[in-house]
Amino acid sequence: MRFADLPHAVGPDQAGKEMHGFLAELYPICRSITGNGVRETLDRIGERIPLEIEEVPTGTSVFDWTVPMEWNIRGAYIESLRGERIIDFSECNLHVVGYSTPIRRRMPVAELREHIFTLPDRHDWIPYRTSYYNEAWGFCLSQRQLDELRDEEYEICIDSTLENGHLTYGECYLAGEQPDEVLVSCHVCHPSLCNDNLSGVAVATALATALASVSRRYSYRFLFIPGTIGSITWLARNEDRVSQIKHGLVLTCVGDPGDSTYKRSRRGDAEIDRAFEHVLRHSGNGYEVQDFFPYGYDERQYCSPGFDLPVGCLMRTPHGRFPEYHTSADNLELVRPEYLADTLHKCLLTFDVLERNRTYLNLNPKCEPQLGRRGLYQAIGGGADHRIEELAMLWVLNQSDGSKTLLDVAVKADLPFATVARAAEMLHEHGLVEEVSAS
Ligand code: ZN
Numbered sequence: 001m002r003f004a005d006l007p008h009a010v011g012p013d014q015a016g017k018e019m020h021g022f023l024a025e026l027y028p029i030c031r032s033i034t035g036n037g038v039r040e041t042l043d044r045i046g047e048r049i050p051l052e053i054e055e056v057p058t059g060t061s062v063f064d065w066t067v068p069m070e071w072n073i074r075g076a077y078i079e080s081l082r083g084e085r086i087i088d089f090s091e092c093n094l095h096v097v098g099y100s101t102p103i104r105r106r107m108p109v110a111e112l113r114e115h116i117f118t119l120p121d122r123h124d125w126i127p128y129r130t131s132y133y134n135e136a137w138g139f140c141l142s143q144r145q146l147d148e149l150r151d152e153e154y155e156i157c158i159d160s161t162l163e164n165g166h167l168t169y170g171e172c173y174l175a176g177e178q179p180d181e182v183l184v185s186c187h188v189c190h191p192s193l194c195n196d197n198l199s200g201v202a203v204a205t206a207l208a209t210a211l212a213s214v215s216r217r218y219s220y221r222f223l224f225i226p227g228t229i230g231s232i233t234w235l236a237r238n239e240d241r242v243s244q245i246k247h248g249l250v251l252t253c254v255g256d257p258g259d260s261t262y263k264r265s266r267r268g269d270a271e272i273d274r275a276f277e278h279v280l281r282h283s284g285n286g287y288e289v290q291d292f293f294p295y296g297y298d299e300r301q302y303c304s305p306g307f308d309l310p311v312g313c314l315m316r317t318p319h320g321r322f323p324e325y326h327t328s329a330d331n332l333e334l335v336r337p338e339y340l341a342d343t344l345h346k347c348l349l350t351f352d353v354l355e356r357n358r359t360y361l362n363l364n365p366k367c368e369p370q371l372g373r374r375g376l377y378q379a380i381g382g383g384a385d386h387r388i389e390e391l392a393m394l395w396v397l398n399q400s401d402g403s404k405t406l407l408d409v410a411v412k413a414d415l416p417f418a419t420v421a422r423a424a425e426m427l428h429e430h431g432l433v434e435e436v437s438a439s
Helices: 003-009 012-026 036-046 109-113 143-147 194-211 229-237 239-244 271-281 337-356 384-399 406-413 417-429
Strands: 052-057 070-080 085-088 103-108 153-163 166-174 181-187 219-225 245-251 260-263 287-290 311-315 358-362 401-405 433-438
Touching: 003 337, 012 036, 012 194, 012 337, 036 052, 036 166, 036 194, 036 219, 052 229, 103 109, 109 153, 166 194, 166 229, 181 194, 194 219, 194 245, 194 337, 219 229, 229 239, 239 245, 245 271, 245 337, 260 271, 260 337, 271 287, 271 311, 271 337, 271 406, 271 417, 311 337, 337 417, 358 384, 358 406, 358 417, 384 406, 384 417, 401 406, 406 417, 417 433
Parallel strands: 181 219, 181 245, 245 311, 260 287
Antiparallel strands: 052 166, 070 085, 070 153, 103 153, 166 219, 260 311, 358 401, 358 433
16 A cells, blocks of 8 residues: 555544554553553553563663662552451552552551542542652542541551562564654553543554555654653663654644644754644644643653754643543543544644655746646646646646755645645656655
8 A cells, every 4th residue: 555545544433443442451551650560551552563672670870860660569448447448449540649659557547648639629530640759658539538538547558569670661663665764652651541641552553553554665663651761761772873763753642522732843843843734734623733842741852952853742632731631530531532533644644744745856947838738737627626736736846946845835835735745746757847855
């Protein structure tokens, strides 16, 4: 299959259902920045796409950071002295603050309350909290559950371990005709949270599956890493290879009903920035494009000044702008199959721009060539589609002085890239333009 046919070959209903099904499979796993939950998640991804799994030992220096101790948890509870289990980790893994140190003892309720986090204005939602770089323990409860703790004392247990081990991440590499790479990165470090975390994993896995089925100009590298420390670790171990990254995308919060939001790379005018904005503009849907800012996800590391990689970030509703963010309400109902499928489609359209973006030279630059004689002008009265195709040909001919890419032409003409690329292909077939160089 040609790359150009791929965005239309992936059926949105089927793709959406598959991605949501994968999300539901990963949802119960308790993930963190290290530990067996990440390994299990990577194993499931590895059942779908070729995945290399890397283990980096605790204590490894990565730029200004150190790979932390590995955290694992088997269970946790708050029990009344009568033996009733009031809070149980097995019912919801958000109940324990991520990276909690182990504890098991009887405790007065006043002391226990100092280690409990709730959302007072959302009575039934459980917050998501972590304490990665500061040894602590705690429970997260709904406000309603906290209000029910009326006894003087409770039996509490967090059966966790925090010890030397590894940081684990997964990497899927799809070789293309060129060593130049497109990087797709998503984090795999949140427990049962769907939009902020698993939506990115599901779309990245579906993208890798789709891209594996077509011939590609670029090589594609997919990273499934713990947020922040994972991208820092990957960059520290691959510093000699990053110059091959020509375009990149961080995927997060890509399954909610909100409009697509694209956050530009630090460069601001990288080809991926212009390509994504172009695709969103012609999508027929509302969208938002944001300039880079040094807060958010792993684009912070890829776009740090020592790397300054052309890596943007794709979201729907950005983190912090939907009330379910980092709570138990970021669940399988918030993320819907049709929005995952829509995100997948927009990524494929953008990659199609990157794959087919070329610079052409008009071989007949003095006045317009006679298109009718070559059968390139349709008979009078042709439909609107033909008129757009003809207009696209005129744009390509006029702009192809060897300095402008097809994306430049599409932006200037305000025509969809695919229409402009098809016009260029026709002109090329008729010997009217030649390719100057791969952009
Ligand atoms: Zn998050």
